[in-house]
Amino acid sequence: xxxxxxxxxESWITVVAALALAACAGLALGQTNPVDLQAPAxxxxxxxxxxxxxxxxxxxxxxxxxxxxxxxxxxxxxxxxEIIPSPPPKPVVRRRKPVDPLAQLAxxxxxxxxxxxxxxxxxxxxxxxPAEGIVEVRSRGISLDTMKITRSEVxxxxxxxxxxxxxxxxAPSLWKVQKTPDDAIRELVAPAELKxxxxxxxxxxxxxxxxxxxxxxxxxxxxxxxxxxxxGWDLAILGELPERGFFVRLxxxxxxxxxRLVGRPTAHPPTLALVLEADDSRRLHHxxxxxxxxxxxxRHSD
Amino acid sequence: xxxxxxxxxRALTGPNPVVVGPLPGAPRRSRALVWLRRTAGxxxxxxxxxxxxxxxxxxxxxxxxxxxxxxxxxxxxxxxRLRAAKSKMATVQPRGPYVVVDTYRxxxxxxKDGKPLRSTVCSTGSGLxxxxxxxxxxxxxxxxxxxxxxxxxxxDPIWAKPDWAFIEDGYEPPPSGSPDRFDDFSLGKYGLxxxxxxxxxxxxxxxxxxxxxxxxxxxxxxxDLEYVxxxxxxxxxxxxx
Numbered sequence: 001x002x003x004x005x006x007x008x009x010e011s012w013i014t015v016v017a018a019l020a021l022a023a024c025a026g027l028a029l030g031q032t033n034p035v036d037l038q039a040p041a042x043x044x045x046x047x048x049x050x051x052x053x054x055x056x057x058x059x060x061x062x063x064x065x066x067x068x069x070x071x072x073x074x075x076x077x078x079x080x081x082e083i084i085p086s087p088p089p090k091p092v093v094r095r096r097k098p099v100d101p102l103a104q105l106a107x108x109x110x111x112x113x114x115x116x117x118x119x120x121x122x123x124x125x126x127x128x129x130p131a132e133g134i135v136e137v138r139s140r141g142i143s144l145d146t147m148k149i150t151r152s153e154v155x156x157x158x159x160x161x162x163x164x165x166x167x168x169x170x171a172p173s174l175w176k177v178q179k180t181p182d183d184a185i186r187e188l189v190a191p192a193e194l195k196x197x198x199x200x201x202x203x204x205x206x207x208x209x210x211x212x213x214x215x216x217x218x219x220x221x222x223x224x225x226x227x228x229x230x231x232g233w234d235l236a237i238l239g240e241l242p243e244r245g246f247f248v249r250l251x252x253x254x255x256x257x258x259x260r261l262v263g264r265p266t267a268h269p270p271t272l273a274l275v276l277e278a279d280d281s282r283r284l285h286h287x288x289x290x291x292x293x294x295x296x297x298x299r300h301s302d
Numbered sequence: 303x304x305x306x307x308x309x310x311x312r313a314l315t316g317p318n319p320v321v322v323g324p325l326p327g328a329p330r331r332s333r334a335l336v337w338l339r340r341t342a343g344x345x346x347x348x349x350x351x352x353x354x355x356x357x358x359x360x361x362x363x364x365x366x367x368x369x370x371x372x373x374x375x376x377x378x379x380x381x382x383r384l385r386a387a388k389s390k391m392a393t394v395q396p397r398g399p400y401v402v403v404d405t406y407r408x409x410x411x412x413x414k415d416g417k418p419l420r421s422t423v424c425s426t427g428s429g430l431x432x433x434x435x436x437x438x439x440x441x442x443x444x445x446x447x448x449x450x451x452x453x454x455x456x457x458d459p460i461w462a463k464p465d466w467a468f469i470e471d472g473y474e475p476p477p478s479g480s481p482d483r484f485d486d487f488s489l490g491k492y493g494l495x496x497x498x499x500x501x502x503x504x505x506x507x508x509x510x511x512x513x514x515x516x517x518x519x520x521x522x523x524x525x526d527l528e529y530v531x532x533x534x535x536x537x538x539x540x541x542x543x
Contacts (some may be wrong), residue, residue: 098381110379116387119394124447130371137543139449141391144402144543158367160360171374190433197317197473249365254356286406298374
């Protein structure tokens with residue numbers, strides 16, 4: 001016993017020292033300008049902004065930047081190389097973000113007015129009305145299909161130990177689907193090579209009798225999926241609302257913290273989560289295409 | 303300096319100092335107890351490390367919290383603006399019979415004044431992608447979505463087969479104008495043309511009605527096709543979703 005006690009003390013001291021170091025390092029990292037996950041990650045501009053042709057209109061030519069000042073105290077090169085002056089910088093033309101008239105309208109118009117503007121196009125749009133509990137597929141103001149929302153919630157990023165304020169809910173607004181996962185699951189038919197055409201009645205292997213076609217195994221769309229939208233929000237269609245208990249959130253936060261520590265922070269935009277029946281979710285998934293307008297209405301308007 | 307012997311062990315003195323052990327009467331601790339204490343200490347250390355580690359990581363990271371959907375802020379709407387918006391919408395809405403095609407459930411509805419006149423089963427686009435091995439051209443066999451109009455109606459339509467119809471079967475397309483390009487039986491008895499090559503027509507594959515198997519056209523059974531042909535006029539709207 002007397003031989004083991006000193007060793008045990010040493011190991012305890014080592015463990016406590018390691019823990020203290022880890023805690024200090026973690027806290028220090030936590031203080032160093034954490035990435036704001038509530039805001040959508042803005043793309044980092046690389047290089048000068050693209051130059052647009054003047055015919056497109058709407059540009060404001062910016063003043064050309066002055067040429068770089070050479071340091072007179074810098075030592076002259078000892079070799080006979082000729083110093084080639086850098087070319088004068090090209091005038092930088094700043095691109096003005098194109099204004100979407102519908103999005104502009106959505107800022108201060110009533111939903112019925114936004115829908116009236118949407119209905120001028122032959123395209124489909126989706127009306128989401130969490131207050132009334134419906135999602136409608138529409139075109140020209142006609143309801144083509146209706147899905148019932150069982151439950152709805154706004155999901156937003158917040159610390160585990162301190163609950164933050166939910167983000168501003170932008171209703172009414174006009175969203176657009178940015179990306180759908182559909183194209184990834186399309187089946188490709190690609191014959192390796194083509195034979196010379198032979199009319200059907202001259203083919204040797206033509207079966208006789210009633211023509212039949214091979215039925216294809218249709219893939220079922222998912223019942224839970226997430227649609228990224230254009231203004232930093234996501235729309236999540238779910239079979240049931242996710243568990244938001246303390247330990248679930250703690251695990252999620254620890255995972256996100258680890259990803260941030262290793263330099264792989266993931267964006268978690270605020271999300272409007274809608275719970276639909278399985279068949280309704282699949283039907284809606286079938287409708288979502290890139291660029292599909294989604295009218296988020298605070299109240300259903302007919 | 304004198305090295306004193308430990309108090310609870312025998313002194314290693316004498317001519318044959320071989321056995322060293324606890325003195326009689328000293329407290330005896332079993333190896334199991336020692337092992338247990340060490341293991342418990344290690345586990346406690348690990349648990350403490352895990353708790354502190356997870357807490358630090360959780361403090362660095364964030365997690366989703368949920369809140370009820372707040373009520374939106376609706377702009378005040380005067381009667382005049384409401385009427386203007388509704389009349390703007392009414393001008394683009396269909397008058398008379400129109401067709402609604404549900405490409406997920408493969409159903410076609412002939413509608414009038416918002417009420418269904420007839421609902422039928424149909425076949426719509428398969429969603430497949432076909433690639434031409436010669437030059438990499440691709441076709442996506444989707445039924446379009448949105449609004450279209452019936453541009454013309456044809457009895458006993460003849461199908462001018464495009465390139466993909468041959469490539470899909472593994473054949474080189476014959477030259478344009480070749481009699482092999484024309485097919486007078488595949489489209490059934492009637493055709494309602496909606497532009498860009500999309501047609502509501504009949505089928506020789508009756509058993510595949512209700513499935514997504516077409517190249518983008520809408521196939522109907524014979525009776526339903528006849529009803530649609532006779533009920534839906536040229537210029538009628540077709541809504542596909």
